Amino acid sequence: MKKLTMDELNRVSTAEFKAQEKTPIIVVLDNVRSMYNVGSVFRTCDGFAMEALYLCGITACPPHKEIAKTALGATESVNWKHFDSTVEAVGELKAQGYRVFAVEQVDTSIALQDFDFTAGEKIAIILGNEVFGVDDEVLPLCDGAIEIPQAGTKHSFNVSVAGAIVMWELFRKIEN
Amino acid sequence: MKKLTMDELNRVSTAEFKAQEKTPIIVVLDNVRSMYNVGSVFRTCDGFAMEALYLCGITACPPHKEIAKTALGATESVNWKHFDSTVEAVGELKAQGYRVFAVEQVDTSIALQDFDFTAGEKIAIILGNEVFGVDDEVLPLCDGAIEIPQAGTKHSFNVSVAGAIVMWELFRKIEN
Numbered sequence: 001m002k003k004l005t006m007d008e009l010n011r012v013s014t015a016e017f018k019a020q021e022k023t024p025i026i027v028v029l030d031n032v033r034s035m036y037n038v039g040s041v042f043r044t045c046d047g048f049a050m051e052a053l054y055l056c057g058i059t060a061c062p063p064h065k066e067i068a069k070t071a072l073g074a075t076e077s078v079n080w081k082h083f084d085s086t087v088e089a090v091g092e093l094k095a096q097g098y099r100v101f102a103v104e105q106v107d108t109s110i111a112l113q114d115f116d117f118t119a120g121e122k123i124a125i126i127l128g129n130e131v132f133g134v135d136d137e138v139l140p141l142c143d144g145a146i147e148i149p150q151a152g153t154k155h156s157f158n159v160s161v162a163g164a165i166v167m168w169e170l171f172r173k174i175e176n
Numbered sequence: 177m178k179k180l181t182m183d184e185l186n187r188v189s190t191a192e193f194k195a196q197e198k199t200p201i202i203v204v205l206d207n208v209r210s211m212y213n214v215g216s217v218f219r220t221c222d223g224f225a226m227e228a229l230y231l232c233g234i235t236a237c238p239p240h241k242e243i244a245k246t247a248l249g250a251t252e253s254v255n256w257k258h259f260d261s262t263v264e265a266v267g268e269l270k271a272q273g274y275r276v277f278a279v280e281q282v283d284t285s286i287a288l289q290d291f292d293f294t295a296g297e298k299i300a301i302i303l304g305n306e307v308f309g310v311d312d313e314v315l316p317l318c319d320g321a322i323e324i325p326q327a328g329t330k331h332s333f334n335v336s337v338a339g340a341i342v343m344w345e346l347f348r349k350i351e352n
Contacts, residue, residue, distance in 0.1 A: 001278075001280075001282040001283065001284055001285075001315045001316065001318070001320075001321055002282055002283045003280065003281065003282055003309060003312070003315070004281045004282060004283065006331055008283075009281060009326075009331065011326075011328070011329055011330070011331070012327075012328070012329055013329065014329055016329075017328060017329050020327075023327070036212070040334055040337060043330060043333065043334060043337070044333060044334075044337055045328075046328035046329055046330050047324075047326045047327070047328045047330060047333050048326070048327060048328065049327035049328055070334065072330060073329070073330065074328070074329070074330055077328060077329045077330075102177075104177075104179065105179065105180045105185060106177040106178055106179055106180060107177065107178045107180060107184075108177055109177075112344075112348075113348045113351075133179060136179070139177045139179070140177065142177070144177075145177055148223075148344070149347075149348075149351065150187070150223045150224070151188075151196075151199070151223070151224060151225035151347075152187065152188070152193060152221075152222035152223045152224070152225050152250070152253060153187055153188055153189065153190055153192075153193050153222055153249070153250070153253045154187070154219060154222050154223060154248060154249065154250055154253075155182055155185065155187070157219065157220060157223050157340070158216055158219060158220075158246065158336075160334075160337065161216060161219070161220055161336065161337065161340040164333070164337040164340055164341055165340055165341060165344045168288075168324070168341045168344065168345070169344070169348075171325075171327075172288075172289045172325075175289075175325065
């Protein structure tokens with residue numbers, strides 16, 4: 001086994017990334033407190049070529065040293081936009097024809113592996129605050145909730161980890 | 177939609193976790209530098225009830241304040257063990273009948289969605305150092321490498337994010 005060099009990996013440049021067709025998914029951060037989590041989500045959004053990242057409420061925006069520490073340049077490639085409130089972001093997404101899903105553990109949530117959509121469909125996923133999850137005002141505006149099944153002792157996954165797991169699952173379903 | 181309380185989520189206690197049947201996967205950290213990454217992997221290993229977490233070389237072990245910050249108690253539930261070198265850990269795993277796979281971008285790697293195994297099979301996955309990846313001495317000892325497909329500008333995913341994506345993919349294949 002021989003590790004691939006950056007050249008052999010044949011990654012796109014930032015300009016090529018901006019121009020290329022994206023995975024038709026928008027990721028929404030609902031009042032995420034930790035800038036390390038914000039940066040990490042940027043990096044994962046770059047990796048799966050997400051359409052955009054919406055930063056809502058208290059979620060910090062680039063440029064910021066702490067975001068840069070985990071984003072490692074992905075703030076330059078990924079399209080992002082700030083909204084004063086997540087309610088406002090969801091309103092705009094629905095007006096643009098997106099189906100909007102909270103990543104949350106609710107009484108009616110759909111297990112991630114069972115989440116069904118068609119390849120061309122425009123989907124937005126909302127990742128909530130580290131302590132409070134997706135805001136109670138935002139939940140009723142969503143088309144549903146996606147839950148990552150868990151078998152352990154903890155309440156939930158880290159927000160950037162949960163985001164990555166859901167992004168991968170949607171990416172693989174679209175690509176395959 | 178109504179958020180589920182911790183009671184309604186019906187999570188296992190640490191004692192129940194210790195006693196329950198695990199996902200037959202061992203996660204190996206090969207000289208991971210960041211304790212936040214180590215803690216995050218602990219938390220994800222708890223969520224997917226991984227068999228064990230092996231901490232190798234310079235990878236820090238609990239108890240440690242920085243690991244605890246992202247593990248949030250998962251160091252108490254997840255079985256873990258330290259090895260002076262990753263080579264030693266791989267030797268023990270192979271002697272115990274584990275098939276061992278590096279999470280790495282190599283010339284012969286298998287795309288994650290195509291990675292095939294049978295439900296009862298014992299699998300170990302190795303996550304490498306943040307800069308150098310899985311050690312060049314360790315790679316030839318592995319049965320193969322698993323690669324997460326990427327469509328962005330960056331070389332790779334964060335190590336705890338990559339680990340979570342691979343753990344989810346194996347967990348969903350075993351559970352479904």
